[in-house]
Amino acid sequence: MSIRRQTTRAAELESLPRFRETIDAACQLQPGIDEQTRYDLKLAVDEACTNIITHGYAGMNPGSIILALDVDALRVVMTITDFGHAFEPAEAPMPDVQAALDDRPMGGFGLFFIYQTMDEARYETTEDGNCLTLVRRLHPAKEE
Amino acid sequence: MDVFRHLRVKRQPDKIVPDSRGLSAEQLAQDSSWPITLRQVNSLPENAGKRIYRALIPPDLLARFGIDPVTWKGPNGDQPVRLRMDPQVGAVYLLVRQAASSSDNFLRLELADNVFNGIDLHLLVIHNPNGPRFDTDYDETGRPTLFGTARRNLAEEERAMQAGLAPAQVRVGLRASELVLRHLEAFLATLGHRAYFLEPLTYASAWVFERRGFAYVRGHKLMGDIHTEFQPGGRLYQALDGSTPFRQREQWRTVRGRAWAIHDGILSVLGQMWNGLRMVKQVGRHAGVETFPDAEY
Numbered sequence: 529m530s531i532r533r534q535t536t537r538a539a540e541l542e543s544l545p546r547f548r549e550t551i552d553a554a555c556q557l558q559p560g561i562d563e564q565t566r567y568d569l570k571l572a573v574d575e576a577c578t579n580i581i582t583h584g585y586a587g588m589n590p591g592s593i594i595l596a597l598d599v600d601a602l603r604v605v606m607t608i609t610d611f612g613h614a615f616e617p618a619e620a621p622m623p624d625v626q627a628a629l630d631d632r633p634m635g636g637f638g639l640f641f642i643y644q645t646m647d648e649a650r651y652e653t654t655e656d657g658n659c660l661t662l663v664r665r666l667h668p669a670k671e672e
Numbered sequence: 673m674d675v676f677r678h679l680r681v682k683r684q685p686d687k688i689v690p691d692s693r694g695l696s697a698e699q700l701a702q703d704s705s706w707p708i709t710l711r712q713v714n715s716l717p718e719n720a721g722k723r724i725y726r727a728l729i730p731p732d733l734l735a736r737f738g739i740d741p742v743t744w745k746g747p748n749g750d751q752p753v754r755l756r757m758d759p760q761v762g763a764v765y766l767l768v769r770q771a772a773s774s775s776d777n778f779l780r781l782e783l784a785d786n787v788f789n790g791i792d793l794h795l796l797v798i799h800n801p802n803g804p805r806f807d808t809d810y811d812e813t814g815r816p817t818l819f820g821t822a823r824r825n826l827a828e829e830e831r832a833m834q835a836g837l838a839p840a841q842v843r844v845g846l847r848a849s850e851l852v853l854r855h856l857e858a859f860l861a862t863l864g865h866r867a868y869f870l871e872p873l874t875y876a877s878a879w880v881f882e883r884r885g886f887a888y889v890r891g892h893k894l895m896g897d898i899h900t901e902f903q904p905g906g907r908l909y910q911a912l913d914g915s916t917p918f919r920q921r922e923q924w925r926t927v928r929g930r931a932w933a934i935h936d937g938i939l940s941v942l943g944q945m946w947n948g949l950r951m952v953k954q955v956g957r958h959a960g961v962e963t964f965p966d967a968e969y
Contacts, residue, residue, distance in 0.1 A: 536959045538892035583681050589894050589948055592887035594959055611889040611952055614682040655688040655707065655790050656867035656954040 531557045531599040539581045539590035539610060547573050547595050551606075554597045561604070561666065568645035569604060572662055575638035576608050584612030584658065594657075602667055603647075608660045614653040687789045707864035709785045711762030721757045727859045728766055728781060729753070730851045737770050737778075737801075746771050763794070770801045778846065781856075786869065791860055793870040798852060799843035806832035809842050819873055820935060829935075830917045838876035838928050839935035853884050857955055867954050874946070876931035879967065881951050885958035891949030895963035901942060902930055911941045927969045 533554040537543035548570045555561040555569070577593055585591060594609040642649060648663035688707055692699070695712035713724055731741035738747035746752040750772035756765040762785030767777045782795040808828045809817055817823050819840040829839070837844060860868055869889065872878035878895060888895070901908035902924040911933075912921045918936035923929025934946050953959075 534960060536887055536961045538888075538896050540893050540896075586681070589890045590892060591889045591950070591952075592892045592959065592961060594887060609954075611887065614685060616680045616682040653682075653685070654866060655788075657952070 529600065532597065533599075534594065534596040536592050536594045539577075539585045539593050539612065541578070541581060543593065544574055544577060547577060547593075550595055551597065554599050555604070558599045558601070558604075560601070561599075565604075565664065565666065569606065569664060572642045572645050572664075573606060573608065575641050576660055576662070579615075579638055580608070580610045580612060580658075584610050584615070586613070588612065602665065604664045604666065606662045606664075608662070609657045611657045614658045615651065685788060687787075689789045691789065705864055707789070707866075709762055709789050710757075710764055710783060710791070711759075711785055713863070714757040714759045714762065714764065718757070722755055725755055725757065725764055725766065727862065728764075728783075728855060729768065729779070730848070730855045733779070733846075733848055733851060734768070737768075739768070774801060776801060776805070776842070778843075779852070781852070783856075783868075791863075791865050791868040793856070793868055796849070796852065796870075798846045798848050799841065800846045801843070803843040804835065806835065806837060806842055808832050808837075808840070821873075826917075829932075833918065833928075833932050836928070838931050839874045840877075849880060850884060853953075857953065861955050865955065867952050869950060869952050871950050874931050875934045876927050876969075878949060878951065879927045879931075879964060879969075881953075882959075882961045882963065884953070885960075886951040886953045887959035887961055889950040889952050891951075892961070892963070894944065894949065897942065897944075898930070898934070898939070899964050907941050908933070908938055911938050925968060927964060927967050930964075 531554055533550050535546060535550045537546050551569050551573060552566065555566050573595060577595075580593055581590065591611045594607075596607045596609070598605040642662065645664070646662045647665045648661070650661045652659055689709065692709065692712055694715045695708060699712075713721055716724070726742070729741070734741045734744075734753070737752075739745070739752055744751060744753035748771060752769040752772050752774070754765075754767040756767075764783050766779070766781045768779040769777050776799075777797070778799055778801040780795060780797040782793070784792050784794050786792045806828050808820060808825055811817055811823050811825045812827075815823060817825055820829065832841065835844075856868070870881065870886075872881055875898070878891075898908065900906060903909060904924070909924050912919050912923055914920055916936055918932045919938060920929075923933050939945055
């Protein structure tokens with residue numbers, strides 16, 4: 529059985545704790561989701577929403593961010609929808625995490641964290657907003 | 673994993689469908705999820721357009737006033753429903769009166785293609801034609817107030833407020849916005865659209881649209897700030913100082929009270945104005961926004 533939770537908040541940093549609470553609330557209803565997984569889910573949402581807040585809604589009175597979670601025994605699917613400026617796919621490389629601190633560019637690590645902690649990430653912009661879908665598998669072995 | 677590897681904001685969003693002036697049977701036979709613009713519908717012969725736009729008005733709302741939902745004829749055989757669909761313009765106007773001779777439309781709905789070929793709801797007015805009228809739409813010299821945005825008729829506004837109306841209303845509502853918006857959404861889904869947009873005229877209308885499932889493209893934070901500052905001790909609460917009939921202390925408690933104070937310009941204490949808000953309704957999804965929890969209207 530799938531558990532669905534959704535919360536819609538203003539795109540401001542003060543909303544991040546509410547998104548974390550929603551993740552916790554959904555995970556509590558699904559047995560077997562460990563602390564590390566919850567931490568990863570919250571980190572990924574924190575990073576994605578921070579990007580939306582600081583870049584997507586830059587220069588405008590911030591609109592909404594909708595976080596929806598679908599949790600079942602096999603996976604957690606999180607969709608983050610916003611209505612600000614869309615992001616553009618680009619060919620720039622991921623930040624070099626091996627580089628010396630002084631040589632690293634500012635920023636870009638939020639995406640790195642997302643890629644490190646999630647099994648899938650999809651981004652699309654359509655008429656009804658920008659939607660980032662993040663998937664974390666809970667028991668990958670069972671799916672094979 | 674192939675998402676975006678680098679954050680770069682897209683400054684020029686794409687149109688959801690390319691511009692097209694006409695609508696052919698071949699286009700309709702293509703992928704049915706491909707959105708159709710109002711401009712394309714308006715390019716059809718008038719009766720074909722009427723068949724399509726008829727779905728915008730809830731039949732039971734028309735029946736309530738004895739208007740035939742198919743022919744749009746009134747009980748006296750008159751035509752109280754007017755449809756305007758300009759083939760040169762991507763906009764449609766639906767005006768419904770109790771009788772063709774009535775002075776006011778009780779339903780006025782205006783939709784338009786936006787610059788991305790999505791849909792904007794420009795105007796939705798639904799009021800009870802049998803309720804008392806308040807002439808807030810014209811000033812003392814007879815000039816239109818444009819819903820109180822260009823000029824104001826303070827005496828009529830005060831009477832309207834005392835009678836329980838919200839800013840920009842000339843009569844009490846018909847309690848039919850949920851029904852009308854449900855039909856509008858079904859209509860837009862038929863055309864292949866996934867969302868529609870609007871700019872709320874007043875705080876009260878923004879609150880109503882929140883309850884109908886809308887989220888904010890712009891202004892969610894402002895609505896949150898307004899709620900915070902109307903709490904006792906907040907800057908908007910302090911500005912409810914009785915200096916005008918629209919700034920009485922108890923108004924912080926209700927949606928309408930706040931709406932009248934905002935209409936009266938109280939947001940200036942925050943360095944803000946009521947403009948630039950934009951809302952979006954995703955077809956089939958209720959966003960669950962509630963910027964004034966447990967509100968009393």
